[in-house]
Amino acid sequence: MKKFYTLIIFCLVVFNIQAQAIYKSIDSYKLGQERELKVQLPRNYDPESKRTYPLVIVLDGDYLFEPVAGNIDYQAYWEDIPDCIVVGVKQADTREDDLFYAEETSFPIHEGADFYEFMGAELIPFIEQNYKASKFRIIVGHDKSANYINYYLFKDVPMFRAFISLSPDFAPKIADRLTQRLAIIEQETFYYMATADADLKVLRESIVEADSTIKSIENPKLQYTFDNFEDANHYSLVGRGIPKALNEIFSLYKPINGKEYNEKVLTYEGSPYDYLVKKYEDIEYFYGFEKKLIENDIRAIAAASKKKDDLESLENLAKLVKKKFPKSMLSAYYMGMYYEKEGNLRKALIRYKSGLLLEPSQYIDKEIMLEKIYDLQEETDN
Template sequence: MQKLTLLLIFLVSISIDAQVIYEPFSSSKLGETRELKIQLPRNYNSEEKTEYPLIIVLDGDYLFEPFAGNLDYQAYWGEMPKCIVVGINQVASRDKDLFYDKEIYFPAHEGASFYEFIGMELIPYIESKYNVSKFRVIAGHDLSANFINYFLFKDDPLFRAFILFSPDLAPEMANRVQERLTTMTTDTFYYLASAENDVTDLKEKIVNHNTQLAALNNPKVHYRFDDFKDADHYSLVGLGIPKALNEIFALYKPINKQEYTDQVLTYQEGPFKYLEKKYDDIEFFYGFEKKLVENDIKAIAAAANKLDNLDALKDLSKLARQEYPESMISAYYTGMYYEKENNMKKALQYYQSGLLLKPSDFIDKDVLLDKIYSIKE
C-alpha cells in the first residue's frame, strides 16, 4: 500500500508541467454551478490544428489527479497520445447526480439532468474551447462507474471507451450492457476492474458481469477485466488506471519487441506496408493522425535489413526525409538505403550532409561519423 501511495504522489507531481485549469461551470440543465478540473497537454497551443482525445472523469474530486498524472506520464514517453482530461467534482452532489429510477433503473430527476449536462452542455463546451478529437473516454468508480454505462444505450454513443472501477451495478444493468455490446457496430473499449478485497456485494455482481461479457463474440468490442490481488475497493483504482489506458491506446504505442517479431517481420506485404497500415489504423481508430516516431522508423529499418527488402528501405528513406527534413534522421536512413544498394558514394554524401542537421534521440554526430569512417575504410 505504501508503494502504491508513493506511485500516485509521483504521478500527480509530474503532471505539474501540464496546464491544469480549475473553473466553475454554470449549468442550465442542473440549475447550479459545478467545479471542473481541466488538464491540457504540455505545451498546448490552441492555434495548432492538433486534436487530442477527451477523457471525462466522474468523481473528479478524487479521480482526476491519478488519471491526469498517469496520462501525462505515459504521453511524456510516447506510450499514448497527449489528452485533454476533464474532471467533474461531485463531492457535494454525488447521490443526486447518479440517481436512477428504482423501477426502470434508468437515470431520473437529478440523475437525468446530470446525464444531459454531460452530453448536451459539458462536451459541447469543451469542444468549443479546446482542440479535442471525437475519440472520447469516460471513467467512473463505484456508483459513477455504474452511471457511465447509460451512455452505451444511445444509438450513437458519445464515448468510444468506458472505464469502470468496481461499479455498483443497478439491477438489470449487467444484462442490458451485454445485450448492447452484442449489437455494437462501432469499435468500443470496455474496461472493468475489481479486487480481491473489494466490497463483497459489489464483487459478486462484478464477477457475474465479467462472466457474461467474457462470452461476447463481437469483434467491435474490445473488452478487458482485471481482478487485482492484494487490493481493495479504493486501491484498485491506482492499479487499474494504467491497465485501462494501456488497453485503450495499445494500437498507438510504438513498435515493441513482440510486435516487431510477431507482426512486422511476418507481414506479408513487407515491413514498410506494415508501418503504413499501423498509422492508418491509428487514424481510423482514434480520429487523429500520429506523427511518425523515430522508434518505429528504427524498427522498420531493422526489419527491412533483416529481410533484405530494399524496396521497403527505399520507401522508408523517402518517408524519413518527408517527416524529418531538418533532422539527422533523414540523412541517416537515406544513407542506409544507398549503402544497402551498394552505392557507397551516395551513402557517404548523405551521411556527411547529416552532420549539419539536428541530432535525434538515436542519431548524433558520432553515429554518422562511424558510418563515414566505415565507408572510407
C-alpha cells in the same frame, strides 16, 4: 511492493506539478446551477494549432481526477499514449442526485436524467468550444459513477468510444443489459472493468458475474479487458486499474515494442513499410488524429526491412523519413542506409556526410554519422 507503489505515486505527483489543473465552472441550464470542473491540458498545448486531443471525462472528479490526470500526463510524457485533455466533474455535494436512477427501470430519472443531459448537451459542447478536443472520448467512473457511465452506451451512437469502469456498483439488470448492448454495438468500443480480491463483497460478486458473460461476447467491434487484482481493495484498485485501462485503450498507439516486432511486423503479409503505413492509418481512424512518426518505429521498420532483405521497403522508409524530417540527421542516415544496402557506397557516403550539417535526433548524432563515414571510407579504400 510498497516501495514500488510509493515510487509510482511520487512520479505521478512530480509529473502532475508540470500540468496543473485549471479550475472552471459551467452555468448549467439542465442542472439549474453552476458545476465546477477541473481541466488538465497537455504540457505543450497550443490553442492555435490544428491538432486535436482525445477527451477524457472523469466522474467523481473530486477524488478521481488527480489519479487519472497524473497517469495520463506520465504516460504521455514517454509517448506511450497521446496527450489528452482531461476534465473532472466535481460531484461531492451532488453525487447522489447526479447518479440517481429509478428502481423499476434502473435508468436515470429526475436529477439523474438531468445530469445525463447535462453531460451530452452542455459539458461536451462547452469543452469543444473552449479547447481542442477530438471526437475520441473516454469516460471514467468508480463505484456508482462506474455504473452510470454505462448509460451512455445505450444511445444509438454512443458519445464515448472508451469506458473505464472501476468496481462498478451495478444498478439492477444493468449488467445484463450491458452485455446485450456490447454484443451488438457497431462502433469500435473499448471497455475496461476491474475489481479486486478485497473489493466490497456485494460489488465483487456482481462484477465477476458480469465479466463471465461479457468475455463470451464475439463482437469484432468490442475490445474488452477485465482485471481482478490481488492484494487490493475497493479504493486501491483505482490506482492499479487506471494505467492498465489506458494501456489497453491506447495499445494501437504505442511505439512498436519487441513483441509487436516479432509477432506482427516480421510476420506481416505485406512489407515492413506497408505495416508502418497501416499502423499510422489505423491510429488516425481509431483515435481521430494523426500521430507524428516517431524514431522508435522508424528504427523497428528499418531493422525489419534489413532482416527480410526488403530493399524496396527500406527505400520507401528512407523517402518517408526525408519527407517528415528534412532538417534532421535522420533523413541523411536512413537514405545512407538504403544506398549502403543497395551497394552504392559512394552515394551512401555522400548522404552520411551531408548529415553532419543537420540536427541530431534522439538516437542519431554526429558520432554515429562519423562512425558510418569512417567505416564506409575504410571499405571503399580497400
